[in-house]
Amino acid sequence: MQGDLGRSLITRRPVTQELLKRINLTSHLAVMSLIVAMLIALPIGILSAVKQDTTSDYVGRFFAILGLSLPDFWLATVVITFLAIWVQWIPPIGFAPLWEDPARCLSQLLIPALIIGARLAAVSMRMTRSSLLEVLRQDYIRTARAKGTRERAVIVRHALKNAFIPVVTVIGQQFSVLLGGTVIVEFIFLQPGVGSLMLDAVLLRDYTLIQGAVLFFAAVIVVTNLLVDLSYAWLDPRIRYR
């Protein structure tokens, strides 16, 4: 018991040092995937609920189920190849943080983030729709409408915040899948993150490095779920933690 993560069995460098070099990219990729997923899911989910059983609802739901069914490794493979063939463009290799070179960072990570975020977007969209439909049937929404509140205000000010608790829960649950997606997408897009580090460690049977990477992913998920739990109290002030 040394209080650190030991040394890599292959490179003999400290595992913490190896992880620290890669964490930046994976964190960027995870956060960007989350943002992209929310940017896709929330508008479509809200539109789907407000326009229930219309063409836009059916189209939104179809794309959601499609997003759940397309494996990220296949999507990534097809996207990267067709980008290279049709647009003659591939994402640059060599990571630049957002605060140093935003254009390079976005060109490098936006497409991988879209691919990783597709599944989370699909799940969140379905939950947003389902949760908003339930809230829109509540008495206080009827009261708000009866008072003459504009529909936009009813949705944005009264319904959305209450409908958001199950969505945040799903985001917490799906964050694990999102991080799993980084392993595959980093491998396909040749991005030097913790995921590709772990995959290399698995192929080389570098067990100390594998342990370190697993611990990193577990720690991120625990912290994310803690933040999700804490967000409940902000979303619904009736919820209090003792």
Add this chain to the structure above:
Amino acid sequence: MIRESVTADAAPAAVSHGGPGAPFALRGLWGAVWLLVRRKPLGAVSAVIILGLVVVAILAPVLAPRDPYEFNLNERGLPIRMQAPTVAFPLGTDPLGRDVLSRIVYGARVSLIVGLASVIIGTLLGTVLGLVSGYWEGTLDQVIQRGVDTTMAIPGIVLALAVMSVLGQSLTNIILVIALVIAPGASRVVRGTVLAVKQQTFIDAAQALGASPGRIVARHVLPNVFAPILVIATVWLGNAIVIEAALSFLGLGTPPPTPTWGAMLSGEGRRNLETAPYLAIFPGVAISIVVLAFNMLGDALRDLLDPRLRSR
């Protein structure tokens, strides 16, 4: 709403009173099929696709036009490499001259075996853990649930990769690894249902009549767990196929030369996507259709088994 038992010992089995499993439990197989067709036509279409997958997997030697391992040779004795789709090779050939259609047909077998076996083992393990944890609670519940927490804190594919690095590549190990990924989630669902069922008066009645805990769990609690487990198992079948394909894609799945959809996509497919895109597109489409079918069937079953969700 929960299926109720009348007494601890007099009731031959749990009697349905419109609970989660009621739509299916009351109608028998054909009634359930008709209910699915009438209320959830997309779910019924998905069930037909899945049935098709089962038939293809079982009848692979009959349906596959060629041997999936055979290097097809031309008249000069050279392998027919990367032949675009033709009448002789409807989905083309790979860089070694093997027929892609036959490999996809045989790949269905691997996907189905891995999916079914891992889901059966995973849900069985999860059900046992959930039943023990939910019914007996106390210290044992705490120990089991903290173990479940720990496992669920690790992304499925990361856990699978870590365990595969220790166990090594084989079909059996893939099944065990995916079962390990499924079990914690299943145990949570079962535990939640058991905690709800335990509050019902028919459980009190069974206890008052002197039924043993084992008998109560087996005869009165277990039947109520069936509906949520069925939904979870259906969705997980799709996920298990994707995890197997992802592991094969990353080079840690079923060892070659066994044809699997993930390996076809990764190896010959990915390397030759510019010159022969069909090598990656067809296995990818096969995976997507099957996963889509399992997701839609899972959705349909959930809607039918949970009356609160029917109108959404």
